[in-house]
Amino acid sequence: xxxxxxxxxxxxxxxxxxxxxxxxxxxxxxxxxxxxxxxxxxxxxxxxxxxxxxxxxxxxxxxxxxxxxxxxxxxxxxxxxxxxxxxxxxxxxxxxxxxxxxxxxxxxxxxxxxxxxxxxxxxxxxxxxxxxxxxxxx
Amino acid sequence: xxxxxxxxxxxxxxxxxxxxxxxxxxxxxxxxxxxxxxxxxxxxxxxxxxxxxxxxxxxxxxxxxxxxxxxxxxxxxxxxxxxxxxxxxxxxxxxxxxxxxxxxxxxxxxxxxxxxxxxxxxxxxxxxxxxxxxxxxxxxxxxxxxxxxxxxxxxxxxxxxxxxxxxxxxxxxxxxxxxxxxxxxxxxxxxxxxxxxxxxxxxxxxxxxxxxxxxxxxxxxxxxxxxxxxxxxxxxxxxxxxxxxxxxxxxxxxxxxxxxxxxxxxxxxxxxxxxxxxxxxxxxxxxxxxxxxxxxxxxxxxxxxxxxxxxxxxxxxxxxxxxxxxxxxxxxxxxxxxxxxxxxxxxxxxxxxxxxxxxxxxxxxxxxxxxxxxxxxxxxxxxxxxxxxx
Ligand SMILES: [Zn+2]
Numbered sequence: 269x270x271x272x273x274x275x276x277x278x279x280x281x282x283x284x285x286x287x288x289x290x291x292x293x294x295x296x297x298x299x300x301x302x303x304x305x306x307x308x309x310x311x312x313x314x315x316x317x318x319x320x321x322x323x324x325x326x327x328x329x330x331x332x333x334x335x336x337x338x339x340x341x342x343x344x345x346x347x348x349x350x351x352x353x354x355x356x357x358x359x360x361x362x363x364x365x366x367x368x369x370x371x372x373x374x375x376x377x378x379x380x381x382x383x384x385x386x387x388x389x390x391x392x393x394x395x396x397x398x399x400x401x402x403x404x405x406x
Numbered sequence: 407x408x409x410x411x412x413x414x415x416x417x418x419x420x421x422x423x424x425x426x427x428x429x430x431x432x433x434x435x436x437x438x439x440x441x442x443x444x445x446x447x448x449x450x451x452x453x454x455x456x457x458x459x460x461x462x463x464x465x466x467x468x469x470x471x472x473x474x475x476x477x478x479x480x481x482x483x484x485x486x487x488x489x490x491x492x493x494x495x496x497x498x499x500x501x502x503x504x505x506x507x508x509x510x511x512x513x514x515x516x517x518x519x520x521x522x523x524x525x526x527x528x529x530x531x532x533x534x535x536x537x538x539x540x541x542x543x544x545x546x547x548x549x550x551x552x553x554x555x556x557x558x559x560x561x562x563x564x565x566x567x568x569x570x571x572x573x574x575x576x577x578x579x580x581x582x583x584x585x586x587x588x589x590x591x592x593x594x595x596x597x598x599x600x601x602x603x604x605x606x607x608x609x610x611x612x613x614x615x616x617x618x619x620x621x622x623x624x625x626x627x628x629x630x631x632x633x634x635x636x637x638x639x640x641x642x643x644x645x646x647x648x649x650x651x652x653x654x655x656x657x658x659x660x661x662x663x664x665x666x667x668x669x670x671x672x673x674x675x676x677x678x679x680x681x682x683x684x685x686x687x688x689x690x691x692x693x694x695x696x697x698x699x700x701x702x703x704x705x706x707x708x709x710x711x712x713x714x715x716x717x718x719x720x721x722x723x724x725x726x727x728x729x730x731x732x733x734x735x736x737x738x739x740x741x742x743x744x745x746x747x748x749x750x751x752x753x754x755x756x757x758x759x760x761x762x763x764x765x766x767x768x769x770x771x772x773x774x775x776x777x778x779x780x781x782x783x784x785x786x787x788x789x790x791x792x793x794x795x796x
Pocket of ligand 1: 301302303304305306315316317318319320
């Protein structure tokens with residue numbers, strides 16, 4: 269294990285560029301189908317509900333709740349060697365999609381299934397930010 | 407003619423398993439096939455079909471036929487639905503035989519991900535496996551690698567909804583270790599207590615090391631032919647009475663709840679109906695056990711207990727030796743060996759034949775086998791029996 273290993277930094281590809289562009293500007297961008305009105309995630313070319321190639325990017329509310337989570341102890345990638353134990357969570361967004369992310373701003377042992385969360389963007393590399401989630405205060 | 411067998415299993419071959427280094431997957435496959443042919447009393451020339459279970463490294467491709475030296479096959483394919491594939495392969499083999507496309511078909515799974523410098527934890531999820539583009543890179547940035555996090559999250563959700571505990575997972579691991587001690591094929595023989603389970607290190611909470619399957623180098627081969635031809639062969643035939651799949655779909659939607667219902671439910675219902683039997687007829691279960699949690703949720707979805715009651719159901723040790731529902735009697739993938747659904751399938755054949763020796767169950771009329779792939783994304787069910795009908 270290299271001590272200089274860093275966490276993986278995602279590289280936007282053509283189809284996911286609007287997602288990462290939005291994140292850089294602090295907006296959670298998701299795909300919305302103009303044919304059937306459904307949201308979808310992860311990023312793809314066509315609506316998984318109706319097959320229409322009419323997905324447009326819209327800003328999502330960024331509000332959701334903690335569906336479930338795990339605390340990772342096993343180091344599966346050297347970039348996370350100093351990060352364990354860290355949480356990986358599934359967040360149910362109001363739009364009806366379930367995102368995998370991390371919950372920040374809270375101790376791992378304070379995480380509770382069902383708690384309300386809101387999106388918060390974190391710098392992970394030069395000009396790269398990704399959506400994470402933090403507890404809604406109050 | 408109700409409930410005619412779909413086909414019959416007439417040979418199985420299981421190589422030595424575990425940290426056996428310096429051999430390619432296809433070499434393990436060759437050894438397993440030779441063992442299966444010997445078990446069946448057949449020769450290589452009797453084989454006219456070859457179905458290969460694609461493995462994660464991808465080194466068991468269709469060209470394996472040439473390395474193995476099979477000639478003039480009338481059926482060949484590589485199949486993949488991850489850990490549920492053995493059930494799909496059995497369906498394809500039986501249908502092909504009944505359709506006259508081939509007479510005697512080898513099904514094989516082989517894998518050799520372990521090297522002296524790459525242990526179980528890294529073997530399926532090392533950094534080399536994680537390209538950084540787009541959504542894949544996003545997952546990696548969150549530290550979401552391999553299958554452990556998603557299964558842990560399904561298990562957590564189950565605990566949240568139904569009060570399932572670490573003890574419920576532990577009793578499954580402890581019971582299967584007892585079975586493993588009775589199986590000559592099993593990798594893990596050291597006794598395990600509940601304390602051992604609870605003291606084993608976290609992998610992905612709520613899953614500990616002893617909740618997770620092994621990783622094995624090795625191979626399993628299974629030979630399938632028609633029920634008619636099977637009667638004249640060396641081993642007592644094991645008839646395939648029911649088979650089904652269910653692939654529920656993407657779990658990244660808020661209307662999907664993999665802790666509440668997996669593909670086992672629909673797949674099980676179809677297979678039982680096809681076999682003309684009910685759960686009460688099942689004497690032993692051989693269930694896909696990538697994690698202890700998988701066993702628990704599969705038992706629920708097959709209807710052995712009500713939804714959510716899997717924990718209390720297993721708590722009395724009924725899956726262990728001497729229990730009311732002997733399950734994963736070779737130690738499963740937790741303590742036996744990890745060959746995807748070829749682990750439960752091979753053990754089911756042993757039990758259905760009555761060749762389990764010290765681990766043979768008394769009620770072996772009907773054996774239930776499950777396969778599970780992805781993150782509870784693909785499910786297959788087989789019902790096997792020495793009887794020709796349900
Ligand atoms: Zn649509």
